[in-house]
Amino acid sequence: MEAAVGQHGVNADAAPDSWQSRSDRMARLLLLPILAVATLLAVLAGPGSAHPWSAAVGGRTGTTVIVLAAAWSLGLSRYPVTGVRTAVRTLVFGVHAALAGVLVWANPWYGVFAISGYFFADELPPGRRRAGFALIAVVLAGSQTGGYPDAWNTHTLVFLLMAGFNLTMVLLMVGLTNRVMTQNTERGRMVEQLGEANRRLQASMAENAGLHAQLMVQAKEAGIVEERQRLAGEIHDTLAQGLTGIVAQLEAARQARHDEAEWSRHLDLAAGLARSNLTEARRSVRALRPEQLEQATLPEAIGALARGWSEHSAVPAEVETTGLPVPAGPDLEAALFRVAQEALSNIGKHARASKVHLTLTYLDDTLLLDVADDGVGFTPAAGAGTGGNGGGFGLAGMRRRLARFSGTLNLESAPGDGTIVNAAVPLRAAPAASPSPSPFPVRTPVRTEPTGATR
Incomplete structure (x- = not known):
């Protein structure tokens, strides 16, 4: 509880919808019902029906303090949980502790109401918080031992032991709550960090996907260019050279038209080149690999x-x-x-x-x-x-x-x-x-x- 409220000034201000803020608002709203329950218990456990109820709650003084405590509780229902200065928090705790102390003096059953003082002590700075816990522990010891001691006797010793016990227990609970809240805070921070890391990873993956798509487009374009160049080379090395040879043989045949043997030889060479070129063209369409390397x-x-x-x-x-x-x-x-x-x-x-x-x-x-x-x-x-x-x-x-x-x-x-x-x-x-x-x-x-x- 101490850690939860010890971090109240930071956590509640930074996150008004946190668990601590909600519990503080609930404590303020329950003050008046708790006071009513404590009064009912005091009346029911009073000296009997022959006495007026005011006697059960401490007479006129107790009645007056109950009225003041009721008005105070009603006012605290609107007391903010964040944005309050330390001096105001200290004043609020002091008034609340004083009313609770007087009510316990009037009737020990008002210890039920005095327990609410722990919530306001929680909102104090660390040094004042422990003092506030000790004060509420003393008030509750008076409730638990039938009133405050008025002399040094056995009742006084029991009162002091009970006050020490109350303080020890509340500090132990504070330490346990502190540890739990710290772990919860760390877990929350880790969850936020993991969420941020996940968001960055998703952004990085999206960016990588974009880069990958861009690289794929570039690779495809480069592959198209390379394939075009390769096809250009194949055409140049096969069809273009074959046609050049055919043209050369036909030109030679024209020049040797008066020599039938030479003329026929050039025509035969041209026909052979044409057939070879046709075969190479068909093979190039199939595999684009030189025919000469197929079987050699x-x-x-x-x-x-x-x-x-x-x-x-x-x-x-x-x-x-x-x-x-x-x-x-x-x-x-x-x-x-x-x-x-x-x-x-x-x-x-x-x-x-x-x-x-x-x-x-x-x-x-x-x-x-x-x-x-x-x-x-x-x-x-x-x-x-x-x-x-x-x-x-x-x-x-x-x-x-x-x-x-x-x-x-x-x-x-x-x-x-x-x-x-x-x-x-x-x-x-x-x-x-x-x-x-x-x-x-x-x-x-x-x-x-x-x-x-x-x-």
């Missing part, structure tokens, strides 16, 4: 690519593989194949080379592709593509393909000195290859000669 390894596919290119361009090409070939993954192998395809296409368009050399090198953690020609060369800073190609998808497409696998593309060229295209991609955790019977690196040179070409 990367070195074999690049060798077949070089032979086909050499046959169409009349430029001899040589393919060499060094190191121990290992599977590098279908997407990475497709990217390197497209780089080789684009490099050969650029050489055929711009380099005016007499020979080409492709080298595929397998290192422990890197796969290298070098495409070298002895053509006219160019200044790399001035040309966007191999062999000085100043436009088109070529070089940018090759770099984008390799960048998907953290790869790089470098050009080495100078006017009149040919061109070398260097592509490098890291090898990631590829499946282990079958052991080779030889501990030395494998060199598999593949030499291609164009049909009807001379070195």
Whole structure:
């Protein structure tokens, strides 16, 4: 009770609808009924029906004090529970304790009314509160022992013992109530903190959901852009190059129209390119993976690519593989194949080379592709593509393909000195290859000669 009321000045002011505030208002409203009950008990336990009721309540003095106590109790029904200064609280407690003390002196049954003094003592500051408890304990001791002592005798000793007992019990109850109220306050604070943490968590989750949705939109847009670039590269590497070859063969056939054998050969090459291009277009629609890699390894596919290119361009090409070939993954192998395809296409368009050399090198953690020609060369800073190609998808497409696998593309060229295209991609955790019977690196040179070409 002490802690509950000890915190009254803070808790009640801050939260007027708290349990403490409600109990204080209830105590004020019950003062008048308690006084009536105490008076009824005093009359019923009086000296008998032959005596007037005023004798039972202490005569004229008791009657006067009862009237004053009734008026006082009625006035306290409007006494506020918060916002009252300490001096006013002390005065109210003093008047109430004095009325209760006089009533107990008039008749011990008014101890029932005197108990209400504990409620007003609770509202005092800590130091005054204990003094108020002690005063009410003394008044109640008078009620419990049949009146106040008037001399030093056994009654006085019993009175003091009862006063001490009352004070001890009320302080114990105060301590218990204090502990319970403190725990309740802590629990309430923890509930508020948990509620605030929950609100912050919900706000954070809502914010994260918004960010997640935004990231998903960005990822979707980036995926669309990447897919468009990939499709552009596939179209450039398949349909565009095939159509370019068909046009070149048809132009050559037109120029050789007086030579029936040469004319037929160019038409046959154009028809073959058209059929191959149609097959590649259908396959690209299905999987967008080079057909040459469907049933062959990367070195074999690049060798077949070089032979086909050499046959169409009349430029001899040589393919060499060094190191121990290992599977590098279908997407990475497709990217390197497209780089080789684009490099050969650029050489055929711009380099005016007499020979080409492709080298595929397998290192422990890197796969290298070098495409070298002895053509006219160019200044790399001035040309966007191999062999000085100043436009088109070529070089940018090759770099984008390799960048998907953290790869790089470098050009080495100078006017009149040919061109070398260097592509490098890291090898990631590829499946282990079958052991080779030889501990030395494998060199598999593949030499291609164009049909009807001379070195």
